Amino acid sequence: MVRRSLRAAWMPAFATLLLSACGGSAPKPTAPSDEEAPGGPNADGTEESAPKPKVKRAAVENFRDASNAYRSGNLAAAENALKDAVGEDEKFGAGYFNLGVVAEAQGKKDEARDWYKKVQEKDPKNGDGLVNLAAMYQAEGRRGEAEAAYQQAIQVEPLNGYAHLNLAMSSKNRRDYPDAVKRVRTALKEDSQNVDAYVVLAWTYFDMGKYELAKLVCVQALNISEKNAAVHNLLGLVHLRMADVTKAMASFEKAVEADPKYVPSLMNIGSITFSYKDYERSFRSFDTVTQVEPKNTQALLSRAVAARGMGNYEEAERGYRAVIAADEKNGAAWFNLGVLQQEFQQKLPDAMKSYENALRYEGSNAELRKDASERIKQAQIQLQNLKEAEEMMRQQAEQEKRDAAAAPPSAAPPENVQP
Numbered sequence: 001m002v003r004r005s006l007r008a009a010w011m012p013a014f015a016t017l018l019l020s021a022c023g024g025s026a027p028k029p030t031a032p033s034d035e036e037a038p039g040g041p042n043a044d045g046t047e048e049s050a051p052k053p054k055v056k057r058a059a060v061e062n063f064r065d066a067s068n069a070y071r072s073g074n075l076a077a078a079e080n081a082l083k084d085a086v087g088e089d090e091k092f093g094a095g096y097f098n099l100g101v102v103a104e105a106q107g108k109k110d111e112a113r114d115w116y117k118k119v120q121e122k123d124p125k126n127g128d129g130l131v132n133l134a135a136m137y138q139a140e141g142r143r144g145e146a147e148a149a150y151q152q153a154i155q156v157e158p159l160n161g162y163a164h165l166n167l168a169m170s171s172k173n174r175r176d177y178p179d180a181v182k183r184v185r186t187a188l189k190e191d192s193q194n195v196d197a198y199v200v201l202a203w204t205y206f207d208m209g210k211y212e213l214a215k216l217v218c219v220q221a222l223n224i225s226e227k228n229a230a231v232h233n234l235l236g237l238v239h240l241r242m243a244d245v246t247k248a249m250a251s252f253e254k255a256v257e258a259d260p261k262y263v264p265s266l267m268n269i270g271s272i273t274f275s276y277k278d279y280e281r282s283f284r285s286f287d288t289v290t291q292v293e294p295k296n297t298q299a300l301l302s303r304a305v306a307a308r309g310m311g312n313y314e315e316a317e318r319g320y321r322a323v324i325a326a327d328e329k330n331g332a333a334w335f336n337l338g339v340l341q342q343e344f345q346q347k348l349p350d351a352m353k354s355y356e357n358a359l360r361y362e363g364s365n366a367e368l369r370k371d372a373s374e375r376i377k378q379a380q381i382q383l384q385n386l387k388e389a390e391e392m393m394r395q396q397a398e399q400e401k402r403d404a405a406a407a408p409p410s411a412a413p414p415e416n417v418q419p
Contacts, residue, residue: 059089066098078102086122093123100132109136120156127153127160134166161187165200172204180204195225202234206241214238229259236268245272261292263299270302279309297323301333308336313344331362335372342375348383352376 066081079102086095100115113136119129134149147170153163168183181204187197198221205214218235221228236251249272255265270285286303289296304319317340323333338354341347355372362368 055092056089059085059092059095062088063092063095063098066102070102075102075106079106091122093119093126093128096122097126097128097132100129104132104136112136125157127155127157127163130156131160131162131166134163138166159186159190161190161194161197165194165197168200168204172200172207175207177204177208193224195221195228195231198224199230199234202231202238206234206238211238211241215242227258229255229262229265232258233262233265233268236265248272261288263289263292263296266292267299267302270299270306274302274306274309277309279306282306283310295326297327297330297333300326301330301336304333305336308340308344313340316340317345329361331358331360331365331368334358334361335368338372338375342379342382348379348386352379352383355379 062081062085066078066085069075069077069081079099082095082099082102086092086099089095096115096118100112100119103109103112103115113133116129116133116136119126130149130153134146134153137143137146137149147167150163150166153160154167157163164183164187168180168187171177171180171183181201184197184201184204187194187200191197198217202214202217202221205211205217215235215238218231218238221231222235225231232251232255236248236255239245239248239251249269252265252268252272255262256269266285266289270282270289273279273285274282283303283306286299286306289299290303293299300319300323304316304323307313307319308316317337320333320337320340323330324337327333334354335358338351338358341354342351355376358372359369362372
């Protein structure tokens with residue numbers, strides 16, 4: 001989940017000069033003023049266990065050129081400058097690491113892996129390359145290799161925060177909460193301002209049901225990064241679990257203020273406003289998600305349901321059919337289409353077919369399957385009642401015609417006849 005923030009290996013304050021690979025908190029970039037940059041205190045005030053490697057001035061200058069090129073979007077120039085940097089100093093681990101980052105940005109995955117492997121080869125106490133290598137394995141579904149690489153990163157660099165955070169997430173997911181908390185605290189020893197660490201810790205407490213602690217950790221994270229959308233969203237979820245919908249909505253709204261395209265909070269706002277029958281706002285929220293992620297079938301489906309709530313049945317049907325076009329086996333979309341056809345469009349045969357498709361494709365949601373089965377029975381009864389009513393009306397109309405044909409002519413007196 002988490003990838004290490006880019007940093008120069010010789011000086012912690014050089015973090016994210018090129019790129020934050022994970023989006024975490026980073027100190028303001030500074031440049032070393034001497035030919036060598038010694039080790040110094042960590043962010044939490046503790047001393048480094050060993051001084052940082054010495055870096056040649058020429059390599060530092062090339063690294064600075066690479067940073068400027070990367071910020072301007074010139075990846076080729078950044079790559080060349082970084083190659084010059086490692087050419088000047090072959091033990092410059094940060095140079096190899098950033099070559100891997102640039103290669104990833106260029107879509108050169110195999111090349112990126114090679115550069116990440118060279119980080120630890122050239123700079124044995126630098127685990128950053130192993131962390132990003134592990135993240136690549138993780139993205140490819142190679143979980144065993146990813147975890148092994150994270151463990152190896154910790155062996156070469158015991159306080160490598162992002163290695164610990166990724167392993168903490170693994171521990172959290174398998175409900176080994178003590179290990180997760182322990183690893184997060186280790187990460188915070190390396191960088192007490194690491195917002196990602198606070199997020200992992202808050203999620204761990206959230207999963208444990210310790211919502212007050214999760215809330216406290218979120219507040220600490222926001223003290224570091226006030227406009228962090230992910231933290232505001234998590235705090236909103238904590239408020240929901242604590243049954244405070246008003247505060248939850250406020251947190252989700254702050255997340256969207258910080259990042260207008262932040263999908264999790266947009267989805268949460270849409271869901272809450274729908275539950276309060278504010279269908280128009282719900283529709284707008286889900287509609288924004290579909291603009292950010294056009295293939296988000298959950299957002300498309302939710303948007304269609306909100307449209308139905310607004311009484312816009314044509315838009316609702318378009319939405320359901322868009323989901324089905326993208327995923328024919330989406331049982332929820334078939335079910336909702338059936339509800340629209342049954343209750344609002346009076347298309348009972350079509351509704352029954354939609355419910356049958358919901359049953360065909362939905363194997364795991366027992367409640368939806370039960371509802372679909374019951375609605376098929378209801379639609380059958382409705383259809384039978386409709387046929388019987390139509391037959392009665394037909395018979396009544398025919399009887400009225402027969403009665404009219406059999407009636408005797410009227411016996412009106414001739415006009416102008418005097419008695």
